[in-house]
Amino acid sequence: MASVAGALLCVLLLLPAHTWSPGAAEHPRDCDAPLASSLPQASFSSSSELSSSHGAGFARLNRRDGAGGWTPLVSDKYQWLQIDLGERMKVTSVATQGGYGSSNWVSNYLLMFSDGGRNWKQYRREESIWGFPGNTNADSVVHYRLQSPFQARFLRFLPVAWNPKGRIGMRIEVYGCVYRSKMVYFDGPSVLLYRFDKKFVRPVRDVISLKFKTMQSNGILLHREGQHGNHLTLELIEGKLVFSLNSGNANLPSTKAQSNLILGSLLDDQHWHSVYIEQLNTHINFTLDKYTQYFQAKEHSGYLDLNSEISFGGILTVGRSLAFSHKSFHGCLENPYYNGVDIVELAKKHKPQILIMGNVTFSCPQSQIVPVTFLNSRSCLALPGNSGKNKVSVTFQFRTWNKAGHLLSSEFWHGSGKFVLFLQDGKLKLSLFQPEESIRNITAGSGLNDGQWHSVSLSAKWNHLVVVVGDDTAVLPLVPMLIVSGNIYYFGALYEQSCEAHKYRGNSSGLYHVDVDGSGPLGSFLVYCNMTDTAWTVVPHGGPDTVTVSGAARGLAHSTTFAYGAGAGQLRAAVVLAERCEQQLVLSCRAAQLTDAQDGSPLSWWSGRTNETLMYWGGSQPDAQRCTCGLEGNCSGSQYHCNCDADWNAW
Template identity: 60%
Template sequence: MDPAAGAFLGLLFLLSAQPWSPVVAGNTYTCDAPLASTLPRESFSSSSELSSSHGPGFASLNRRDGAGGWSPLVSDKYQWLQIDLGERMEVTAVATQGGYGSSDWVTSYILMFSDGGRNWKQYRREESISGFPGNTNADSVVHYRLQPPFEARFLRFLPLAWNPKGRIGMRIEVYGCAYRSEMVNFDGKSSLLYTFNQKSVSPTKDVISLKFKTRQTDGILLHREGQNGKHITLELVKGKLILSLNSGHASLSSPDAHVTLTLGSLLDDQHWHSVLIELLNSHVNFTVDRHTQHFQAKGESSYLDLDYEISFGGIPGHGKSVAFPHKNFHGCFENLYYNGVDIIDLSKKHKPQIHLMGNVSFSCSQPQNVPVTFLSSRSYLALPGTPGEDKVSVTFQFRTWNRAGLLLTTQLQHGPGALVLVLNDGKLQLSLSQPGHPARDVTTGAGLSDGQWHSVSLSLKGNHLSVMVDGEAATVAHSLRGRIDSGDTYYWGGCPDSRSGPGCGGPLAGFQGCVRLISIGDKAVDPITVQQGAFGSFRDLQIDTCGLMDRCLPSYCEHGGECSQSWDTFSCDCAHTGYTGATCHSSLYEQSCEAHKHRGNSSGLYYIDSDGSGPLGPALVYCNMTDTTWTSVQHNGSHLARVKSSNGESPHPVFFKYTASMDQLQAIIDRADHCQQELAFHCKKSRLSASHDGTPVSWWVGRTNETHTYWGGSLPDAQKCACGLQGNCLDSQYYCNCDAARNEWTSDTVVLSHKEHLPVTQVAMRDTGQPHSEAAYALGPLLCWGDNSFWNSASFNTETSYLHFPTFRGELSADVSFFFKTTAPSGVFVENLGITDFIRLELHAPAEVTFSFDVGNGRCEVTVRSPTPFNDNRWHHVRAERNVKEASLQVDQLPSKTQPAPADGHARLQLNSQLFVGGTATRQRGFLGCIRSLRLNGLALDLEERATMTPGVEPGCPGHCSSYGHLCRNGGRCRERPRGIACDCAFSAYDGPFCESEISAYFGTGSSVIYNFQEHSNYTFSKNSSSFAALFHEDLTLAGEMATLSFRTTGTPSLLLYVSSFYEEYLSVILAPNGSLQIRYKLDRHQEPDVFNFGFKNLADGQLHQVKIHRDAALVSVEVNQNARRQVILSSGTEFNAVKSLTLGTILEPPGADPDTLRAGARGFTGCLSAVRFGPAAPLKAALRPGGPPGHRARPRGRRVPLRGGGGIRSPGAGGHPPARRWRRWFWTNRWGRTLS
């Protein structure tokens, strides 16, 4: 979305968040007058009273007469204090006190409200917090402003907790003002049609506002039509509001042809719900109970070009949408306004613009049923049955989110038989047990844990057992033994502590949810009488209210995670989202190819998530892990395509679609240090620009939809190709090769590297309409290297220094990730404060990192402890996350620590100070060390830019090898870079960015590689030198060496390796004729060689084998395939003198060699050799890679060695290392010494 549109929608959101009541529109008013203190005593009532002087009439704030407040007879959670305001009022605040001069006060309470004193609704703060903070003494006043306010006539205060040394005691006040209300009632068959004048309608704006309440799950609230199927419809479907928009003229393939926006849940609760619809040309704002969805149609779609009439409560019979499936609305509207017109007022006055159809009245009846809420798995409702009846008949309705729970149990008379009704996996299961007979089970229904009301009818009579759910029956007929009579008591929910038997103590917990319309034996049950103690018994119930709430509205599951819920919690299914965590907040993928590389990953396809936990999502790219890490993004047009017959009237445009979205591409490009894309234009009598005036006839378009006409890598301001800037075009009259319009093929190829214009999204050509005119184009992938945030770092040199950034906005989800290294024992990494809330990450102790915060529920800490200190001057990675479900902290690869959030607690983290990095606002406990790659909710902070202007902080932080040096494998050496490391593989037998690419060669018959250990003529060495040449100087004696190699062959005998000296000493490694490994050491030319046979197995089996030989004086250790190991003792000597050369493959008559070595040497080696190393020397690498350390030579002999791929062979110097000075001379000769071309 462009910034202008985003700002516009943001303004609309702010406007829609304001009250839209027509009573106060355009007026400045206060609504905080005390409402309770002026009421007569009769307006106060309660569940009970301790004495006449403790009655509810004494419960006004600051009242001292009577006992100075209300106290119930018994202090328990079933007590309540009620106020009748006389009429519906707008309530904006409440205040509480304890009993005057007493030890009686309430520390927390629930606030409920109602229109008619029935069907109560609980007020929740922050959409989830049920309890209000109460008092800490008897006389102080605790005032709470309600955000948002509500409208009601009756209020109830239900104490939850009180002074443990006293009892419940309350004095209260309610604040607010008068509320104007006009209502209309629809009976499910009626509707209202409003016809308006064309002049009264704005051509650019429609605003509809109303409140409604209903106990039906479905119905049309409003409908307006136009031509060609265009319409706007607001419909209640399964308790949710769906706004359906059809633009009529849009093509069926357009995503805007038919749009549905869904909001709300459980809206059939017979409570008022507010609706606001704003249509502003192609912009739509849809708000239900403070939750808003925004939608903006693409192109010129408008939802305002409709007929000049709108219906409410249903669709008139003469409407165009005859086939539109609908059900009329059954319930009440309040304060219905259409573009500021009071529709209900016009209806009452029988204005001609209004047409009433069916039974429409202007009052709203109160609900007749009484719901019961089962608050916990221990809740139960016990109701007496009808003893003596020879049948069981029970009906009721329930709604729940729990997939399982014990719904109903009863013990039948005349025996220990029982009926048990359970909800199991969203299905109802009825079980009948009788002594001596198998249990009879009936299962019916599906998906009953969807939060909707479901009707149940249970019947047992004669030999028929049946249960009906939502009108669908399941019946089982059996020959039931004995008489079946109704039980004495029916238990809904759980079981009393004193009861045992069927259904109690089983694996299923008690039902949690709502139940209503209970009938036993054809007699309806009034739960109010149960509440009053005249009938039945109960525990943990709320009567005359349904407390079911939708914890998935709004959904806290991010990135498309699917929300599911139970009574007391919700969970997120993050499968196939690319994210993880309790709310699918954390990305599964690294932020860039650079980050993948520094996890040790090799080249390949990877997902990267450039904004981490941000909204963009992961993109699939190819990471080319050379010394410089390249990110490659492919598109659908990488092949060479030819163009013919295009001209100025009909150019040939080509559009490119990438494997990543434009937003993802922009994020990749913005993070990169450099990006480029190759565009090749091949032409034959086809020009890029017209010859007479230079008007371009070909162009390309970048991601900003701007047209560009520069080619060949030239600057955007120059209308020239690269050859034009360099002055070497084929025809000096033109600035592009193609503009010469020659009859032969030529080209202009460009590497476009202006990040602001990349990637190329379209290429257009229109100069191939002439005879024999032709063109072709090829666009390469988008290539980027570098990650300007991964190595972005700052060094904090004093404890009082810090960097500051704008306030961190992470109310519902907040994650912070970064790397740090230090030698200090403690220090604060990040801190942000609010009035009472805060968030902080710190090194609490040398081996402890702590994440602490407070969102209003008290301080919470999560700590990760390490067995080794963190202040070891190595990089450590920290990631902390806090969301509405839990807080987590992970450091490096240590186990993550989590802390669950309190149930129904405060959810929003409210901060207002600056964000402090590396210190605190008090300049105490500052961090000493380095922080890099700091990201908050996926947004990278530029530490280096801020550090350049902050005393005590320096941009950058050297020293990465201590942390990433382990990535350099196989003898590679880590070299420091300002932003990262490089692995120097010069002294390794391997290659690649981490010295992991195996270098191998295939040896044919008669082939060999000779490696000469001799110092270079331009160097002189002492015996103390550490160079290769010094190690293998003629006067140097080796007391030990390490030799390794891998091979694959089927030929025997074979010479794997031969090392000789100037004194006819040698080491030979051969495969004997039977394929066994033989090693010969001759370290004294006057003695016979030591011969060791290692008969592990036949190694000439065509499989890959690894051999490692290590000599320390006379002790030789041999390892084959990393598991078979043997040790032997030499007898011929302990020193290898004046090493001369190493030979792989064929060797002709080595002086002083034993006969077996001579035979194997003459046959040579046929097969593959790889990873050959002798001490610090890598002979194969020296032969196959130009460049390397000075002081040795490798000379292939015989037939030229064909190369076979060994893990990504590449040319030396490609990837960042400058090639070494070419000092070797290569000789490729046959066995007769003739030089081969």
């Protein structure tokens, strides 16, 4: 045990924590200047305002002009107050007040930040998941110093709770300092190669630091290679960051020749992520954002025998051409440093140590793609469609770990049909309803709940509908008719608890997902809502509407199973919720007796939800063991309980 403790102590002493950041020129204690107080009113915006004197421009801390702060038109959890700092700044703390001399203040709020004002990220306090504590009165100042400062141009304050006897009211201040940033953008197959000075002397400790931002789940961030196949690589693989060391020793099995360390997930979210790597011989200190992991690579000298150059964004072959054995990085790097050397500064000055290949620029463009997160089963995004156009065409990407969920739905023009696109068991399923036609389904893809981005294309025109997910295509023939796009497309969930709730919203008959237990453990499922004087919920099954059973020798039974699109628990909950519930199973017969004429034993039956044997049919009653005509006494003969028992050769 003593030797183990000694080894740990040695690693901790050799790899001390790193506190220097190349992006901030100021000492942290000097980075607390007020950033909002000197901004013009146009830099403040909000979701709404109670009046012109309650606008966002009056939300500066300790100011009394206007009505003395920002107050939205409606006090609910959908309001926000936004600040544009003019450029990316380092933010170290925030402060809040209520509306001057009023009963309006916020007691709890969330803080969001963004580079471009479109793609937002929530700041999460380590000691709480409930946001920031706010005010208990209108005029005292509540100051909060951020444990982990961040860099951003835009900030949003989202009130979560406020004085129940008043309204939302806020005055705010943001503290920090100028953030100096140098960026490089890799657009497709491209690389930036840094070659060390000829007088390069291998340091005792190697330090690499950078930030990255991308929407691509795979790509090489940096690579360093030796003469014998040994290499050091930092790579995004399916949204995770993988740091690998390979000794290049062919005499060793692959598990011993290579050491890997994996951190993070979903890092392709178009937000900045910081990386810091310290290497001392085989000791590695690897930090991603705020999370640090220590490990020791295998004891092989090949790890140290690396060439005196590092490539960023891709891998170069010996002939100095781009290698495509690994996917090149597509995105932005910020402040890449190697042992204190500013890589971007050398590249911008065209220093001889730098070789650039491919499309590399020194700015980070704002992405035109904005991801949208649906937080619960009632989150929904409604977008206008090409109303009246004689085709439907929709493309989007999604990623999730949920095996089931609503993705997209829309009605065709003038009630000519409706489609619902959703996940079921990790597969993409489309259900289509057209008037006077049964519900039809097609399925494409599998394992789509893997947390990776998947591209979806849906198109419908005249007599067919096509769904494409990845490399899988499914085609559904349509009833010949003119397909005309509706006016609204619903993305994400739109789950009401019942068809009655959809009727109350003014929705017409069609396919809908319902979540019968609300926020309970049961998931949603697809139903057909028949909107008459009341709202009937029809749960479809996966089998055909009519099943033909041919004759068979005695003792050889024919069985048919109807699988419903809802589980047993969901069906039970739907029955409990309903005022009235019906299930009808109709049997048409020709030369087919339901009971044995000799001993009266049943020859046909069906099983219900509890697997009990049932011998009554449409229009009859449970436990009657006869058809409707047997109950009413009007079968073809008084000795029969069902007309089928007459064994006629006619339907």
